[in-house]
Amino acid sequence: MTTPSQWADEGDDALSAFPANASGVLLGYARVSTKGQNLDRQIALLEGAGCARIFTDKKSGKNAERPELWNALDYARPGDTIVVPSLDRLGRSIQDLIAIVAGLRKRGIGFQSLHESLDTTTPGGRLVFHVFAALAEFIRELIVQGTHEGLAAARARGERIGRPPAMSEEQILHARSMLANPEASVTSIAKLLGISRTTLYKYVPELKAGGRPAVGAQAVPVKLG
Template sequence: MRVGYVRCSTIEQNEARQLKMMEEQKAEKLFIDKASGKNTDRTAFKEMMAFVRAGDMVIVESISRIARNTRDLLSIVSELTEKGVEFVSLKESIDTTTPQGRFMLTVFGALAELERENILERQREGIEIAKGEGKYKGRKPLDLDETQFKAVCTRWRAGEITATAAMQEVGLKPNTFYRRVKDLGL
């Protein structure tokens, strides 16, 4: 079976171009993710990996659609190969059934990883510039009643309530809760 995998990083991005390519490739089954490719924790990706069987072919528009780092890419292709599934990347014209194709896959995977790192670096630089110009202030601080927080922490430290109950009562997630406890010396 010809299985197409399509991924866009954000909801705002449009997958129409990738879908057209899958139609041209006569993909019989499609898996579509709207998620970052920074790791393999993507719903449709996991479903696709569980779905494919020996003799199937996974088709992607480019390797950056299936993985953004070399380790993940090589791991994915290795898993597909073990299942007897062929991997085809249209943009790079990669055929993983040959040693040359596997070598090129590694090279292109490294390039995809470099591209992601460059994107993150440009993003960090942009944030620093915006901070310098006073346009970026980060996340708004939480509006937390310090008196209520201290009272809840006192009850928690006395064993009257669990930490989970304390977090729910003040509406904080674990990391933020424990950071506030530490900052206030509670």
């Protein structure tokens, strides 16, 4: 089954104007998040708008599996128009919404949202979606830039980036002091510290060669990383 991501071609202005074709039909799409919710109000709106056929889903907007939406998009032909009661019924996010409308545009299919009074077959409707696309890209770039700046500032402060170490310096020193006791086993020490044997071997590397810290020996710090 075709999905919107398969329709879009990178490098093309997916939201550019296309000739309106009034010969097609209006196809409605309605969705509620749970099976317990009622679709009647949305269906009435779509019928009032003149939709010849209505597809419905009872799926969360976060759920990528919206079979009737994909059926509606596959059913539509050039000149048809997909109609929804509101924008949040169609897309899981602004990026998802733009991808779907972009795919429709490429196939010569219009899009209308009744609540927002948007119609991509009109100059005003196309302008709104250009703004949406630009805003989505702007927000994405801000997030990426903010993330990079935050990481750089943390590194400049000497903060460790990434997952915290499985053992602290104090735990390593404690493990070394306990392992200096010949009666203490690697398994028992690992269990006492709440770590695995593998972790203990990683942070006390001399154990891999079969060695154990000597009684009274000074603990050698291990660099965490």
